[in-house]
Amino acid sequence: MKRILITGATSGMGLSATELFLEKGWKVLMTARNHQTGVGILQDLKEKGFEHVFFFASDVSKQQDVKALHDYAMKVMNGVDSIINNAGVWTGGMLHETDEDDWDRLxxxxxxxxxxxxxYFVSYMIENGGGTIVNTASVSGLHGDYxxxxxxxxxxxxxxxxxxMALDYGKYNIRVNNVCPSACATPMFLANPKEVIEMFNQANPLKRICTPEEVAKAMYFLASDESGSCNGINLEISGGLNxxxxxxxx
Structure with a gap:
């Protein structure tokens, strides 16, 4: 049974990925900052019949939290075969309007x-003969936005x-890839006014934004053996937006 760590796992794309990997028979360690939310989702998943799922509260932007997360993963799963680096935040504004604190937090x-x-986890992957890392980037990392x-x-x-990372770790049989979604129908994005959501829908050739489930499927593809020769790619999930x-x- 393969083992995966998913950050930002309690909402949106991360939660969809958690559910998909569990359905595919993987052992999943979820992490996010909010302990209460995470424990509640963990309980819901176990009630659905998923046994091989764990949660550990951590802020993965802090070294001491990631070290504790690593130690917990080694304890409950004896290592990881794959990581989904999905934790993320957003802030808007032109450069001169951006606060230093917001820049640093982002x-x-x-x-x-x-x-x-x-x-913290790649050393284990090297010793274990390989693994995969999938990061959540964005079409906004490939092109500019107002x-x-x-x-x-x-x-x-x-x-x-x-x-x-793909260049450095490929020789260790560790593949590293990105998913690059456009605006996605996560709870955070759907909190926007309806006219904003519709504006994004209409700007897309498919006339709709992508869904968390679609991004999760791309994450699974890149994390699994199905993408065996994919390394260092930025996979756009944008409906042809670009x-x-x-x-x-x-």
Whole structure:
């Protein structure tokens, strides 16, 4: 039975991934910051009949929390075969409008957490003969957006980090890839006004935004043996949002 750690696992894409990997027969360790929420979801999953699921509360942007998470994973699962680095936050605004605290928080959660989680678990993967790491990047790391300077910068870091990690760890049979969703129908995004949601729907060639379940399927593909030769890729899940040249309809 393969073992996976999923960060940001209690909502949106992370929760969908948790459910999918459990359905596929994997052993899953969920982590997120809110202990009460995590324990409640854990109980719900166990009531659905999933036995091989665990939860550990941690802030994966903090080294001491990731070390404790590592120790817990070794205790309850005796290691991990795969990591989904899904923890993330968002902030908007032009560069000169962005507070330093918001900038630092965004980079801590969206970038530093990937560094820390990978750092603490990759040694086990090397010793164990391989593994997979899947990070949640974004189409906003591949291209620019209006009023999203900090987010573009952070996700751009993740987009390039995956290439360096793929080069360094491929020789150890560790594949590292990113999923790059566009706006996704997570509870956080669906809290926007209806007109905002519809604006994003209409901007998409499919006339709808992607779903957490669709992103989870891409995560599973990249984490599993089904993507055996995929390494260092940024897999867009955007409905074709980025294929347009920008020229008007003729």
């Amino acid at each position: 980079f801590s959660v969206d970038v530093k957490s990937i560094f820390l989680t990978s750092k 009023n999203m300077a900090a987010y573009n910068a952070a996700k751009g870091a993740v987009v390039n980090l995956v290439k360096a 294929v347009h040249t920008g020229q008007p309809v003729q």
